[in-house]
Amino acid sequence: MTLTVRPRRLRATRAIRELAAETRLHPRDLVLPMFVREGISQPNAIASMPGVMQHTIDSLRAAATEAAAAGIGGVMLFGIPAERDAQGSQADDPAGILNVATRAVVEEVGDALVVQTDLCLDEFTNHGHCGVLAPSTDGGPAEVDNDATLERYRAMALAQAEAGSQVLGLSGMMDGQVAAVRSTLDAAGHTDTALLAYSAKYASAFYGPFREAVDSQLTGDRRGYQMDPANRREGLLEAELDIAEGADVVMVKPAMSYLDVLADVAAASSVPVWAYQVSGEAAMIEAAAAQGWIDRRRAIEESVLSIKRAGADVVLSYFATEIAGWIR
Numbered sequence: 001m002t003l004t005v006r007p008r009r010l011r012a013t014r015a016i017r018e019l020a021a022e023t024r025l026h027p028r029d030l031v032l033p034m035f036v037r038e039g040i041s042q043p044n045a046i047a048s049m050p051g052v053m054q055h056t057i058d059s060l061r062a063a064a065t066e067a068a069a070a071g072i073g074g075v076m077l078f079g080i081p082a083e084r085d086a087q088g089s090q091a092d093d094p095a096g097i098l099n100v101a102t103r104a105v106v107e108e109v110g111d112a113l114v115v116q117t118d119l120c121l122d123e124f125t126n127h128g129h130c131g132v133l134a135p136s137t138d139g140g141p142a143e144v145d146n147d148a149t150l151e152r153y154r155a156m157a158l159a160q161a162e163a164g165s166q167v168l169g170l171s172g173m174m175d176g177q178v179a180a181v182r183s184t185l186d187a188a189g190h191t192d193t194a195l196l197a198y199s200a201k202y203a204s205a206f207y208g209p210f211r212e213a214v215d216s217q218l219t220g221d222r223r224g225y226q227m228d229p230a231n232r233r234e235g236l237l238e239a240e241l242d243i244a245e246g247a248d249v250v251m252v253k254p255a256m257s258y259l260d261v262l263a264d265v266a267a268a269s270s271v272p273v274w275a276y277q278v279s280g281e282a283a284m285i286e287a288a289a290a291q292g293w294i295d296r297r298r299a300i301e302e303s304v305l306s307i308k309r310a311g312a313d314v315v316l317s318y319f320a321t322e323i324a325g326w327i328r
């Protein structure tokens with residue numbers, strides 16, 4: 001055969017494959033989501049998330065220290081309060097579990113990690129929705145009240161910034177949430193607190209194990225505020241709006257089923273683009289690997305690499321610390 005172009009030349013040895021690699025995993029590009037639960041004395045396992053814990057404050061400190069030693073870029077904290085109510089009062093209480101845990105982790109790791117917090121009400125409300133509910137007018141299920149929820153997010157943002165969170169993860173999918181939180185933080189002098197907008201966040205079945213992780217009280221679904229998985233263009237609109245409102249980073253979530261959206265946002269964005277490999281994505285890998293049907297480590301590395309290849313600068317992954325350990 002006379003073949004001038006032979007792509008296999010650059011696949012011949014490990015060394016040349018490394019040189020030809022277009023994308024690489026680096027520990028600093030990984031963020032570890034972590035759960036802390038109020039009122040427990042030992043960490044709890046989460047059945048659908050092997051290896052992931054509901055932490056006590058002490059075990060959270062230890063896991064954050066381990067993550068910092070592995071060299072990852074940051075952590076994203078989620079709180080599970082002992083008491084929940086319709087307004088999610090614990091979310092903006094300085095003594096609420098997420099704010100207490102944030103102080104503890106910041107004290108523990110200093111600036112070895114970027115300490116970030118989830119800014120959403122679903123862990124704090126007794127109905128499990130991401131905002132406060134407006135009474136139903138037509139006898140149907142109650143709807144989340146967008147603008148009343150923004151007032152709660154403003155209060156939550158202040159509490160999180162005061163607790164030392166450096167990046168607030170706006171994951172509630174309320175319209176105008178970035179602008180509302182930015183103006184409140186700025187008016188209070190928190191001009192250096194960064195906003196990570198979960199811009200293209202879809203109403204996804206892949207959040208299933210997360211609901212167990214936070215003991216979610218949700219009945220119904222989030223289709224009234226999270227995006228329809230059918231929509232691609234709308235992901236760009238959400239990202240554009242968030243950038244215009246002052247988002248420092250935009251995110252696509254879930255990751256693996258939305259790589260097209262991620263690529264679109266990455267091509268258009270003027271700010272960094274992150275992606276969240278969510279609980280159900282991790283669970284699928286764990287379950288198949290436990291059956292011996294796929295190679296766990298290769299599947300994890302390939303999945304996160306594909307998310308970076310599609311355009312993510314940073315990946316939130318439950319495997320972050322473990323991957324960092326492999327890379328080193």
Ligand code: PBG
Pocket residue numbers: 118120121122123171172206207208209210211222277278279280
């Ligand atoms: C909202 C939030 C959720 C996740 C991250 N932030 C749950 C939801 O929107 O229903 C899911 C993350 C995961 O599945 O790993 N606080």
